[in-house]
Amino acid sequence: MELNTYQQEAFNHQRKNIETFGKRTWGWTIFYLLWIFVGGYALYLQIAKGHGITGMRDNVVWGLYIVNFIFFIGISYAGAIIAGLLHLFKVPWGKPIIRVAQMMTIVSLIVGPVFILLCVGRFDRLHHLFFYPRLQSPMTWDVMAILTYFVGSVLFLYMALIKDFAVYRDAKLNIPKWKQRLYKFLAIGYRGAASQKRHLIISQNLLAIILIPLSIIVASILSWIFGMTLRPGWHSTIFGPYFVIGALYSGCGVLIVAMWVYRKMYKLDYYFTDRHFKYLGFIMMVLAAGYGYFTFSEYFTSWFGSERWDSEVINKLFNPAEYGWWTLFANLAGILLPILIIAIPATRKTNYIALAAFIMVIALWVKRYLIIVPTLESPLLPMQDTRAEVVKYSATWPEWALTFAGIASFLLFFTLMSKFVTIVPVSGLEDTHRPFELNHEHQAEHSIPPAKKEEVQPA
């Protein structure tokens, strides 16, 4: 593979990231593995003793597992849509960040569905989903959609990686034999010939065109698992688009946080510039406004209509004795905070944006909890049950352990991926030079080469 000077520069800059593993990476890896191990023990207990060890009961049949499922799957959809759009519209500044978005898609798409498996009472019978599928069920739609989507996004990531694999193969990297062989295998003989280039770009375009509507469909189907039931708080026509925008929004936040961490870890300031964060921040702000609008519509119509069951859920959500404080947090930190941080020029700084994104992502996780649990705690018939754990859901330690194991595996995947491929796609930088050189207005700002150290450390 021939590299131009800019690509060569980018490759040299990241070369050691895939050559070495480093003590710090080992440390993190072991830390994540410990969490996963604790989660594994919780899973063992759950299998051995039954689902009785979770906080779920006959009323609240879904708990943290489903919350995590929606959360991770949502991130995944956002990754695909953002990567697809950046690719299709050939956004010049998008080139360096597209891989992070694609990695996010795959990683969360692996972690997410694991949580739904944890929630299933009999995972020894999962093959029934394929042997006896019932087409009316939104769950069947979801299985089909997620599988299709998984294949699509893995291919999309892989297509984007082929050129880079060819680069790694030819670069005479100081790496073990197996890794070299693996790169060679994965590069599937790509030499940069004109026909190879053409085929690759056509396939990538096609996949992007398929993936964008597909992720909208999949996010909607996910929402329909709830929207199709006759439960207050779920049975809503806006649930499809609400979930789509919620997914995009939280995913955008995760992308910003991931970029911020990578930038710190691998000194990628030159590629993930402040301007990237600003632009993504603007996208996040627009999404926040859209998401806020949906949230407001949802609560306002329920409250104004004040139908008996809807009111019950609304009262639960806004009553300080129940979920009031969480609702306040989810909406202030999840909607208002990012908008303010980005709208005010003084706070429109990379670190603040990343911090706002981080808090927003947590708030959106809480929001998912507020979608699932209060509705399940509001059955149409009065519960009239004396068992406290049936009346109110509270997650038990195995559920939390598995939740953190999920987050740990998400981070572990990200860490390992960054040791296998370069975070900034080397060959992807093909036709551009520096990300913002095309943009003459900002040329001056970015003519200073890399590594401007940040002072403020977000929590």
Add this chain to the structure above:
Amino acid sequence: MKKEETIDKSRRDFLKTAAIATAATATCGSLVCSCSSNKSTVEKKVKLLSPDGEIVEIDSAYLNYQEHMAIVSKLEARQGIAGKKFVMVVDLARCKNARKCITACQKWHYRPEETEWLTVKLLKDSEEGAPYWFPKQCFHCDNPPCVKVCPVDATFKRQDGLVLIDNERCIGCKFCMAACPYSTRVFNWDEPELPFDIKNLTYSAETGIPAKVGTVEKCDFCPDRAREGLLPPCVEACPNGVFYFGDENEDTVSNGEETISFKQLIKDRAGYRFMEELGTKPRVYYLPPKDRQFPVERGYENLSEDLKERYKEYKEFFEEKK
């Protein structure tokens, strides 16, 4: 199992005869050969397949009937009883929360005390109205939200109107529980505790026995009893004749004491279906609690403290009544 499925309809008519018992025993082993010698009357010889695969002839007097035997094939359990349309009518004017239905149900289905397929709620329709006892089992809806959402066809609607669950198919996703607006379904969170002989019975969706961990279960209107012409245990156990069970096609329902016209009963007593507005079309009808046989507090006074706690929102009301 194949042998069971080949049983045709004419043979099914012989259900109560020993002849069919032969087939059932051959496949399920649910008839037990009794060795007690006090049955001396020689009725007739029946052929049975022994566990060793040999055909033996046994005097029918030595056969014991055992409950909960899976007398129909899996396919028949999914199709239902031809020509029937089961329906239940609950007379709210007669219920005094005696809870006999609940214990009978739990006993018949070997469910623990805390698992109530049938529950009695205390409802009040408006501020000014008086509360009334409201027994609630599965409504076996004609437009069942639970069936629509099951991804593996484990819960299904039969031609006789029943909604049943195949616990050998169920993957335990609990989607049906989230979808049921009446909170009817219960989940086997832990391994169910069952007597040894029950644990080893052949499972059938009609009996729901033995219960299986990690799957969903609910009231099934006891179709195995219906096949034998028996009423469900809750109907039989009720001391006040609250429940009427029957066949809409035949237009008869019975509470064990009287058998009356279903349509006439609904017309005369202004029968209604619970939460008709949900569009689920339940197969359970309620007769409004008009001219009640018992004052509502009769169902509260004799309850244990724990059960009283369930209806704590009405505590003041009952104390006033005293």
